[in-house]
Amino acid sequence: MRKNDATLQLSKEAMRTYGYKVVDAVIDHFDTQYKKLPVAYATRDEMDDLFKEDIPEKPMDADAVLEFVLKEVMTKSTIVSHPKTYSFVPGPSNYIGAMADTLATGFNIFSGGWAASPAAAELEIITMNWLLKIFGFPVVKGGGIFTSGGSMANLTALVTARRIKCGDDFSKGVIYISDQTHSSNIKAIRVLGFKKEQIRVIPTNLEFKFSLNKLKNAIAKDRLKGLKPFCLIATAGTTNTGTVDPLSELSAICKSEDLWFHIDGAYGGAAILSKNGKSLLRGIEKADSLTVDPHKWFYQPYEIGCLLVRNTKHLTGTFTEKPEYLKDVEGNRSEINFYDHGIQLTRRFRALKFYMSIKTFGLQEFRKAITYNIELAEAAEALLRKSPNWEVISPATLAVINFRYNPIDSDLSEKELDKLNQYISGKVVDSQKALLVTTLLHDQVVLRMCLINPRTTLTDIRETLNLCDEFAEEYKRS
Ligand SMILES: Cc1ncc(COP(=O)(O)O)c(C=O)c1O
Structure with missing residues (x-):
């Protein structure tokens, strides 16, 4: 007999009532957000006064906790999907995506390996293939992984670039970025253990684009010093101005200099779905790796970023470990274990929201x-x-x-x-x-x-x- 009074549980009716209240609150938010003030502001003292307490040992009424959260917590965040939120990169989101995330969390689907959730893995493959096709990457040889966001996608790309181009010794490696490159790339480079001297920041021209001549000079100088240029990060839609670097020209330089060509399209990549964007983004298909960030301009709720790679083997070669406790769930080669494509083992089912919102609304x-x-x-x-x-x-x-x-x-x-x-x-x-x-x-x-x-x-x-x-x-x- 299943034990009904196990701890950390609600009755079926209590779950239903509670769940309806949560859904109603989300619907009200979607429906009325434009009438609210978008900007939240509070000092640490004000927040401490509201929330600071010792860890509660005793239970509290579930509805009371929910009411408190709806009244005090959900109202004190900037509404990033508000029509008058213009700054940083807003998060417009969409309702289907939000509900899909609720499903993924409700069923607590483990999206790490094929054996645990073949459908989740398959949907990640399917949605990834849609993206590969949209961005002109090879669908059979190419691949990728959904990450928590653009920062993790950039980090995943750079770990891969370093292994492919430098192997184990990266002491002489040099990475080229522009003065408009997003800070998450610099963070990733530092996480990987590169010193500041191994990062070349190339000034942009008057239009905020990578300056090709300055880049070529820098690479030549580094070679003369006995260093090893190995990676270039271009941006497809800079955070400051939406500018797209000269992708085709940069790709040609990478080819002739044997550099890994990473494009950070976290902000602007999605624009490929428009006529104007497609023409601005010409050359994006030439990247070795490309970051796109569905929780920005693909209108998905947080968190979903994505790394696409021209050759999946570059990812699996970088991230595959074969511990004894995962031996029984390896599966065959076509059954992808996404824990072999990136850093996370346990992963939430991020593909679901992208899949469901694209299917529902149509591309x-x-x-x-x-x-x-x-x-x-x-x-x-x-x-x-x-x-x-x-x-x-x-x-x-x-x-x-x-x-x-x-x-x-x-x-x-x-x-x-x-x-x-x-x-x-x-x-x-x-x-x-x-x-x-x-x-x-x-x-x-x-x-x-x-x-x-x-x-x-x-x-x-x-x-x-x-x-x-x-x-x-x-x-x-x-
Ligand atoms: C160009 C670019 N790259 C990377 C990122 C980081 O993405 P995330 O915040 O999803 O980690 C951003 C965020 O604004 C960005 O604009």
Whole structure:
């Protein structure tokens, strides 16, 4: 007889009531988020006052805990899927993906090896093959792995690159990145034990693209010093400006110099589903490894990143260990154990949300949403260019645009303009009405909008710019 009063359990009815409350809360969030203020702000002291307690030894009523969490916890996070969350890389998400994640967690599916969950492994293979095809990678020879995000995908790529190109001795290895390369790559390089002197940061040109001539010079100098150039990281959609590095040219350099060609497409990769993006991303199919990040512009809830590789054997050769306790579940060669493709053994079933949302909406809805985002950024650029108050600093590229307040009749110095734009951003964020923070481009403080939310409208952007105008006036009066 199954024991019904085992501990850490709820009755069937209690589970149902509880589950419905959770689902209702998620639906309300999806339905009403645009009416809420997107920005959460609280000090550590305020959070300590609310939450700090000794570990509770005694049970509490489940509903009371849930109510407390819904009221106090879920309301104190920035709404990254809010139409007026413009900063960093927003997380627009989608309901099917969220429910799929709930299923994957509810069934607690182990997505490490084939033997434990053949269907989960198969769906990872299927969705990975869709991505390989989308990005023009070889489907039979190629492969990949879903990771927690772009950072882990980049790390997985660099571990692989180092093994393939350097073997065990990487003391002379040199990696080339640009000054716009995402910090997760630098973190990965440092995690791998490379010294700072083994990282060459190549300055970008005026358009924030990898400077080819400077790169060639750097490689030649390193060879003269007896070092071993082995890897280049290009970016397909930089975080700051959405810029795509000259991928075909960089690929040719990698080929002639025998470098591993990694492309970080965590931000911009998804744009391949639009016409404009496809043409900007030409050459992406030439990478040895490519990071894409479905929890960004493929509209998936956190966490799902992805690494694609041209040759799966490069992954299995790097990550396969054969401990005695996994001997009985090895399976045959076609039955993929994803624990042999990356760092994690126990993995959640990330492929499910991607699979279910693509099947439900069809790829065409994703194409539509991505195209809309790119066109929205272009419309925002046109709006800014028509205004006497605003200056576009980097044009709309893959749904990112940078601009700053600089009225045509202004006699403010660069320093004062920096201060003014910093002030505008600070005030907008403090108002909690929009998340619009600054970045630095060519030493200028600029406001940056990343417009990958399909629910953001030009009216949202207009309202946000009006808010900025108000704070600019306030600054001038002060
Ligand atoms: C270009 C790029 N690479 C990597 C990352 C890191 O991805 P994640 O935050 O999913 O780890 C980001 C995040 O914004 C990014 O923009």
